Amino acid sequence: MDILFKELIVFSQIVSLLLIYNHISGYKIPFYNYFIIPLFTRVLFFVSPVVCWLFMMFMFIGHAFLINRTDANTVKLFFGLFPSVMSTLIIRYYSYFIFPIFGVSLAMIENQYAISFLINCLVYPTYYLIMYSVKVDFSELNKIISQGYLMRSLLISNISMIIYYFVFQLSVVLNYENGIAFRQHMVIIYGMLFLILMIHLNGGLKEQLEFDLLNQKNRELQSLVSYSRQMEALYEEIRGFRHDYLNVLSSIKTGIDSNDMETVKMVYQSVLEKTGRQLENQKFHLTHLTQIENEAIKGVVSTKFLEAQNLGIDMTIEIEQIFHNPSIDLLDFVTILSILLDNALEAAVDSETSIIKLAFLEDTQQQVVVVENSIEEEQIMVGSLYAHPASTKGEGRGLGLVKIRRILELYPAVILQTQSKSYIFRQTLVFPRTESKGLK
Amino acid sequence: MLRVFVLEDDFFQQGRIESIIGKIISSHNIKAKPLKLFEKADQLLEEVKEQGSHQVFFLDIQIGQNRKEGLELAKKIRSRDPYATIIFTSTFTEFLPVIFEYRLAALDFIDKMLSNGDYANRIEAALLDAINKFGDGEKEDAFYFETAKSAIQVPFRKILFFETSPIVHKILLHTTDGISEFYGQLSKIENLDERLYRCNKSFVVNCENITFVEKSEGKVHFENGEYCYVSKLKQKKLLEKVKSFVVDLNGDI
Numbered sequence: 184m185d186i187l188f189k190e191l192i193v194f195s196q197i198v199s200l201l202l203i204y205n206h207i208s209g210y211k212i213p214f215y216n217y218f219i220i221p222l223f224t225r226v227l228f229f230v231s232p233v234v235c236w237l238f239m240m241f242m243f244i245g246h247a248f249l250i251n252r253t254d255a256n257t258v259k260l261f262f263g264l265f266p267s268v269m270s271t272l273i274i275r276y277y278s279y280f281i282f283p284i285f286g287v288s289l290a291m292i293e294n295q296y297a298i299s300f301l302i303n304c305l306v307y308p309t310y311y312l313i314m315y316s317v318k319v320d321f322s323e324l325n326k327i328i329s330q331g332y333l334m335r336s337l338l339i340s341n342i343s344m345i346i347y348y349f350v351f352q353l354s355v356v357l358n359y360e361n362g363i364a365f366r367q368h369m370v371i372i373y374g375m376l377f378l379i380l381m382i383h384l385n386g387g388l389k390e391q392l393e394f395d396l397l398n399q400k401n402r403e404l405q406s407l408v409s410y411s412r413q414m415e416a417l418y419e420e421i422r423g424f425r426h427d428y429l430n431v432l433s434s435i436k437t438g439i440d441s442n443d444m445e446t447v448k449m450v451y452q453s454v455l456e457k458t459g460r461q462l463e464n465q466k467f468h469l470t471h472l473t474q475i476e477n478e479a480i481k482g483v484v485s486t487k488f489l490e491a492q493n494l495g496i497d498m499t500i501e502i503e504q505i506f507h508n509p510s511i512d513l514l515d516f517v518t519i520l521s522i523l524l525d526n527a528l529e530a531a532v533d534s535e536t537s538i539i540k541l542a543f544l545e546d547t548q549q550q551v552v553v554v555e556n557s558i559e560e561e562q563i564m565v566g567s568l569y570a571h572p573a574s575t576k577g578e579g580r581g582l583g584l585v586k587i588r589r590i591l592e593l594y595p596a597v598i599l600q601t602q603s604k605s606y607i608f609r610q611t612l613v614f615p616r617t618e619s620k621g622l623k
Numbered sequence: 624m625l626r627v628f629v630l631e632d633d634f635f636q637q638g639r640i641e642s643i644i645g646k647i648i649s650s651h652n653i654k655a656k657p658l659k660l661f662e663k664a665d666q667l668l669e670e671v672k673e674q675g676s677h678q679v680f681f682l683d684i685q686i687g688q689n690r691k692e693g694l695e696l697a698k699k700i701r702s703r704d705p706y707a708t709i710i711f712t713s714t715f716t717e718f719l720p721v722i723f724e725y726r727l728a729a730l731d732f733i734d735k736m737l738s739n740g741d742y743a744n745r746i747e748a749a750l751l752d753a754i755n756k757f758g759d760g761e762k763e764d765a766f767y768f769e770t771a772k773s774a775i776q777v778p779f780r781k782i783l784f785f786e787t788s789p790i791v792h793k794i795l796l797h798t799t800d801g802i803s804e805f806y807g808q809l810s811k812i813e814n815l816d817e818r819l820y821r822c823n824k825s826f827v828v829n830c831e832n833i834t835f836v837e838k839s840e841g842k843v844h845f846e847n848g849e850y851c852y853v854s855k856l857k858q859k860k861l862l863e864k865v866k867s868f869v870v871d872l873n874g875d876i
Binding site (some may be wrong): 499501504542543551562566569589591592595600603604615 | 691694719720721722725726773775788790791792793795797798800801802803804808817828845848849
């Protein structure tokens, strides 16, 4: 019976670690791993207890660093350390303070495997209860930390976790006279500190998320304001043109009435030809934007269009017919579009011809966005942009592409195409309209 | 024999383009059927009976009140005949170059507002270009791959190799002019065509586009300077395959 419980302890311990890790980091752990990993650990223990201990210690850190290549290192370390620290804290808390209240002494816990097993089974429910009651949610940690906010708090948490874990394990291994009392104090003090750190981190995180959301809304509003200003200016210009036009028509009419071909010719050449060209002016491309259904997309395009004009870039916008709301999450779509346009602006400025072409296409099966820009070199080796995201860090385009591909991970149906030849760089995104939901 | 179709609803422009094309055909001694002029897209479509790049279409984009009629017609022509030569004649503001290229691989766009001389030169260049294409009646076979989530189509001659993407469940397709990333598995792709060969755990190559295989390094090189890897065990088989395609090619010539 004891042997069975002894095995169950190891099993429950690893499973609660995995559950905590899964909950905090959001990485999906396939269900069979909840059997394989405990089994593997058990076998490892037979082979060498030290190796087994090291494996348990570094399992999550290793996983975080191997599987996830884009998060900041601090975040990975945090995810890697958190499960072990959290579970030891809970286990000790029960065995040092709670169970003795009911007359179950520490010695009894150590000798009775059933009680030990019970404690291990309580780890995840307790963890969940704590997280739930203080409303801690770290699932958005990636987004924020990778932008550099809150980095210091997280760093402090990491360092404190490492110190706690090592001092604690060291005191267990050395096993000197007052070890238990020391560990009890440590659990009380660090337990409090840990909780405070978590709440502090969580608060900072929520604040940052709200701030980001607000910023996003502000940017949207601003680009909409600038869009409506530009439209007003264009309208004014067309009104002026209409006025001229009527004048010209009447003077042509006088010419025709008096059969004076010379006047007609002159009026045509001096005025009409010029105004015709005026209407071809690229700023009238903005009027195409009325064909885009979504306001946020409209805002982004008009802002970038204005930016292009200021940089002296000839930007054209083509829209075949009404472009409806995209089939993917709007924020993701807008982010992708902004990155594509930013990259295009950056590259087009340096190129000789400075041209950007943006096109929105749509039919019943798919929506397509094409961003094309002129480049300095005759051809960019597209392969190098995809192959080593780390090595192109200095180059804006490479990094932007990495971000886009990260977002597209959620949308397996979307096709991303990157082409480059004869001084042109082109990105094409194809969004199928059927099956519109992301994997999220 | 050249066949020219014109879609144009403006009387003045009809005369203009008809006389220009007539002059070009006689001055170059081009064998051509009489030019056919239409004011309505449906009528033109009924008259199209052949296929090939010798069918040249000059289409105005805006017909009457329909601002997209020329474009709609071009789509219909393209869906029946991928080789037809389509040229748009219109005013600048109606033309959408990127969209037209994506949808139709349109050959050219000629602005009606150009002066007579320039206008004639552009039409001449476009016509001669179409005639030059007669010779290579080479069929362009497309690689088509469909998953539950999406479908991708590329001309086969452009394919260099497929590679598993660092992003799970996605594949990178390297072509002569770029890369596409889409959802799929290599195991589903390798058997789609006999020219494709899985030469490594994470690569499927198009044997027709390999320039050389570097045995010592285990590298496969392609025309644009890109390379991928071949596993030791599969080198021999790959070389055999590459050779067989070279022989086939010689046989054809």
